[in-house]
Amino acid sequence: MSVQAAATSTEVLYERAFQEHWPAVFKFLLAWTNDWAAAEDLAQEAFLRLWRNRERVDWSEPVLPWLLVAGRRLATDRFRALRRRVLGTPQPNSFDDRQRDRWLDVQAAMASLSSTERSAVVLNLIFGSSTAEVAELLDTTPGAVRAAIARAREKLEAAR
Amino acid sequence: MSSFRKGDDILNEWLAVADRATPPARAPRGSSSGTVFRYGFAAVVALLIVAAVIGPRVFTTTGPASSGSATATQSTTASGQPTASPSIQPTASPSTAPTPSEQPTPPATTAPPSATVTSGPIFTTNGVASDWKGFDWTTLPADSPLANLSSPGGTITVITWAHGYAFTALDGNTTDVWTSPDGIVWLPTLTAQDLLLAAGPSGLVAIATESTSTTTTVYTSADGTNWVSAGQPQGIGTISSIAGTKAGLVAVATVSSGTGKFATGQLQIAYSADGVSWTLEPGPNVAWDEYGPQVDAANGRFFLIGGSQIAAARSRTGIVLASSVQSTPEFWWSDDGRTWTSAGSRGPDDFVSQIQSARDGLLAWTTDRMIPGGGPGLDVSTDDGKTWTKDSNYGPLGQAPAITEGEGMGSTSPDGTIASNGSMFLALKNDGKAWTSYDGKKWTSITWGGPTSGPSDVVTVAMLPRGVIANSFDKDSGATSISYGAAR
Numbered sequence A: 001m002s003v004q005a006a007a008t009s010t011e012v013l014y015e016r017a018f019q020e021h022w023p024a025v026f027k028f029l030l031a032w033t034n035d036w037a038a039a040e041d042l043a044q045e046a047f048l049r050l051w052r053n054r055e056r057v058d059w060s061e062p063v064l065p066w067l068l069v070a071g072r073r074l075a076t077d078r079f080r081a082l083r084r085r086v087l088g089t090p091q092p093n094s095f096d097d098r099q100r101d102r103w104l105d106v107q108a109a110m111a112s113l114s115s116t117e118r119s120a121v122v123l124n125l126i127f128g129s130s131t132a133e134v135a136e137l138l139d140t141t142p143g144a145v146r147a148a149i150a151r152a153r154e155k156l157e158a159a160r
Numbered sequence B: 001m002s003s004f005r006k007g008d009d010i011l012n013e014w015l016a017v018a019d020r021a022t023p024p025a026r027a028p029r030g031s032s033s034g035t036v037f038r039y040g041f042a043a044v045v046a047l048l049i050v051a052a053v054i055g056p057r058v059f060t061t062t063g064p065a066s067s068g069s070a071t072a073t074q075s076t077t078a079s080g081q082p083t084a085s086p087s088i089q090p091t092a093s094p095s096t097a098p099t100p101s102e103q104p105t106p107p108a109t110t111a112p113p114s115a116t117v118t119s120g121p122i123f124t125t126n127g128v129a130s131d132w133k134g135f136d137w138t139t140l141p142a143d144s145p146l147a148n149l150s151s152p153g154g155t156i157t158v159i160t161w162a163h164g165y166a167f168t169a170l171d172g173n174t175t176d177v178w179t180s181p182d183g184i185v186w187l188p189t190l191t192a193q194d195l196l197l198a199a200g201p202s203g204l205v206a207i208a209t210e211s212t213s214t215t216t217t218v219y220t221s222a223d224g225t226n227w228v229s230a231g232q233p234q235g236i237g238t239i240s241s242i243a244g245t246k247a248g249l250v251a252v253a254t255v256s257s258g259t260g261k262f263a264t265g266q267l268q269i270a271y272s273a274d275g276v277s278w279t280l281e282p283g284p285n286v287a288w289d290e291y292g293p294q295v296d297a298a299n300g301r302f303f304l305i306g307g308s309q310i311a312a313a314r315s316r317t318g319i320v321l322a323s324s325v326q327s328t329p330e331f332w333w334s335d336d337g338r339t340w341t342s343a344g345s346r347g348p349d350d351f352v353s354q355i356q357s358a359r360d361g362l363l364a365w366t367t368d369r370m371i372p373g374g375g376p377g378l379d380v381s382t383d384d385g386k387t388w389t390k391d392s393n394y395g396p397l398g399q400a401p402a403i404t405e406g407e408g409m410g411s412t413s414p415d416g417t418i419a420s421n422g423s424m425f426l427a428l429k430n431d432g433k434a435w436t437s438y439d440g441k442k443w444t445s446i447t448w449g450g451p452t453s454g455p456s457d458v459v460t461v462a463m464l465p466r467g468v469i470a471n472s473f474d475k476d477s478g479a480t481s482i483s484y485g486a487a488r
Helices: A003-033 A036-051 A064-075 A078-087 A097-110 A115-126 A132-139 A142-159 B006-018 B038-054
Strands: B135-139 B159-161 B163-169 B174-180 B185-192 B195-200 B205-207 B218-219 B238-245 B246-257 B264-272 B277-280 B294-298 B300-307 B319-322 B327-334 B351-358 B361-367 B375-380 B416-420 B424-428 B433-435 B445-447 B456-464 B467-474 B478-488
Touching: A003 A036, A003 A064, A003 A142, A003 B006, A064 A132, A078 B375, A097 B006, A097 B327, A115 A132, A115 A142, A115 B006, A132 A142, A132 B351, A142 B238, A142 B246, B159 B195, B159 B205, B163 B195, B174 B205, B185 B205, B185 B218, B195 B246, B195 B375, B218 B246, B238 B294, B238 B300, B246 B294, B300 B351, B351 B416, B416 B456, B424 B456
Parallel strands: B195 B238
Antiparallel strands: B135 B478, B159 B163, B163 B174, B174 B185, B195 B205, B205 B218, B238 B246, B246 B264, B264 B277, B294 B300, B300 B327, B351 B361, B361 B375, B416 B424, B424 B433, B433 B445, B456 B467, B467 B478
């Protein structure tokens, strides 16, 4: 395979990854941040990192875990988090008033959960990932994930 | 989503809203200035102002308390730890992540089965139990029970106890407890969807938890073969980790307090002599962060690892000006499971993630949560965890080639892998050299002769009492080969 052909190949793979995985990456980061605009930004940045590393990524492996972990690490960057807290972030522009109100209600309910609790419960109950899988993605232990899910469900019960 | 409980209506609503998200028209490429600096100069100015006004004085840490004392153990960790090379691979194993194009799938709708006592296929692992010189290798057929062992979190944790050995391993969607009286003949004796296993004063204790439920059942076994259901654990909430020694059992659990809208779940440390009746304990009096603590046991001693929260920043009037969820590492030990002593102060990002044990020493793998790639480090203790020494060379392995750009830049990683079986450590360098050690400091060269990592091959090892399981994965072809090396 020529160098040019390899470069073209990774671009195609990258484009395919974007089309396939953006919704999952966004949802995971929305769960982690509980912040629509931040999740959009972070998903964008996660894909940018993939683009920059496209020649070194092992494309024979599923790339979604790479994107989720990269996104989580970007989201936990201290200065990035502080910046968001200082300046706030806008709500989704594409929503009409009713949709925006709906999102704000859900956001308020989910705000009682920590990032780990939100992510664990979304990955486990919505994505269907096992506690072991969630633990790998969140860089923690299956036990901690079980605890986070239990806490999250208790909080959600109370928030109804 | 019909299987969600009533309280999960919020999750249904969350999913309905999240599904409305639309991806950007084009996949991002090239400069990230449009997103990274979305808030531009104003953000930098605001940060500088906040930093100047708030200053370091308002960022305070919670102060840990301490105490400590007493007995002997039996549980250990074998196998995997931070992988050797991946410069840009995230720590998550690709094979375990949600599948790419998946639509969100609902959880199982049927009530999961309770744990069952089983007597499935036996496997045998021959070899000597000490003073390993090398291995006699056998490639395992795909249908061998030994070839299909995997464990939650990717490791096999061998527990050594009065009547032999035990570990848990995944089998499809369920988890099995495998027990052996001699480390040679293994039998699956208990099956449940999710199992936590420990060896306490009276024998093995298994906490069976179904992942879609908070209901747990305690099973006990005095001989490692026959299990008895002891009902639900009393005095404790949802158990997330458990460890045992001859002194008792310690668990980390989520305990509910309050009712209705005031109900909250708190992470608590609990002690039990039998695994059924639990007493909540103050533990080391630490404000654990959202990851929560994990309890482990090695060489007769309990360990609590995790992080504690740093208080939010507040002005003199009490108004929160800015807050940042930060954690500081916590590492504690206890001999009685009730009084805890700090295992020494650690750097701000030096979190212990896993403990491995051998006859005369302990290894603690550490991670820097803020460094992409984890920045794995290794600490060694030869006084059963009271004091620790950093080993930047990762025992005999040395460091893998430095990562100079991209994810993981600036971090180091071992040039191989270290496993343990509670009796000794095994270090396998990526070039095929191997060593054993009883204390983690003095290493003896042995002959490996098994599969090794290469440009396209990744080898992981799990250590059993009388040999090793080597899993060789060819990244080019996707082929997997699993071998058992009987120690000689």
